[in-house]
Amino acid sequence: MTQQIPPAPPVSPQPEPELTGVRNFRDVGGLPTSDGRRVRTGRLFRSGHLAHATETDAEFLGSLGLHTVFDFRNAADHSLEGPDVALPGVRNVNIPLSDPADGREFWKMVRDGDLDQLRSLLGDGKAAARMSNSYRGMIRHRTAEHSRVVHALAEDSVPALMHCAAGKDRAGLSIAVTLLALGVPREAIVADYLESNAPHNRYRVRRSSESAEARSPEVMELLAPLFDARAEYLTAAFDTIDEHWGGVDRYLEQGLGLTPEALDRLRGRLLD
Secondary structure: OOOOOOOOOOOOOOOOOOOOOOOOOEEOOOOEOOOOOEEOOOOEEEEOOOOOOOHHHHHHHHOOOOOEEEEOOOHHHHHHHOOOOOOOOOEEEEOOOOOOOOOHHHHHHHHHOOHHHHHHHHOOOHHHHHHHHHHHHHHHHOHHHHHHHHHHHHHOOOOEEEEOOOOOOHHHHHHHHHHHHHOOOHHHHHHHHHHHHOOOOOOOOOOOOOOOHHHOHHHHHHHHHHHOOOHHHHHHHHHHHHHHHOOHHHHHHHHOOOOHHHHHHHHHHHEO
16 A cells, blocks of 8 residues: 655745755654654754854854754764854764764775776665665664663753764664654655755865866766765665664664653654
8 A cells, every 4th residue: 555645844934044054954844654644853963064154144043942962973073064053052973973984094095086996886886785785784773872862852852953074874774764753754765864865964075186187077976976965875874774673663672772662752752
């Protein structure tokens, strides 16, 4: 039977802000659940890192009434980008997750490598396969981290903002796990995830050289799978849940340790 997704909520008269120094920001409120409810607006946000937030950006973020900012960046990210800006009264929780294309040497190659190196590393579907495999790995091996996030949200951590570097992979998967727990259909989760491809949301590709060759069409094509949000990546994560746990309910119970009581608290905090 085809699952019916409730119609989209009316468009808010308040447009999503265009932050200057923060990429990929959005409120996931309004997404439908399978039982006809919706994620409450103003409770759960996602974005790229906050290290380059301008004073105006910080003022807007401070106006959201955030309780907790979950930062999924690792030490290498922090050394490259810097710490998040301080938001008064907001608890900052760093839960490092392996980058989907993990490894300092890997990213050095992405930034500095020549065309032949990039072809060897990323060509012939290797980049996309690396991304899908890493999503599978984060689901299988990062249950403790994802459990910590959903339990914190169930107890006291909302409104919350989740971010990594680009706000696409580590934060995107943590948001997806949370939305699964809320009962949001997979199609709606994928649709939100793909919003990271919008031009104003996309992460800016870092290359050490500004030469034409360093940013040639072939180089950009080789790098694209790393910086795209592709449905196949999130589908790989969902498939892993089904293959390893037999479905979302057992994943939530056995993988994340969510009791029915904790699940009720989570939904009570985040759903209308």
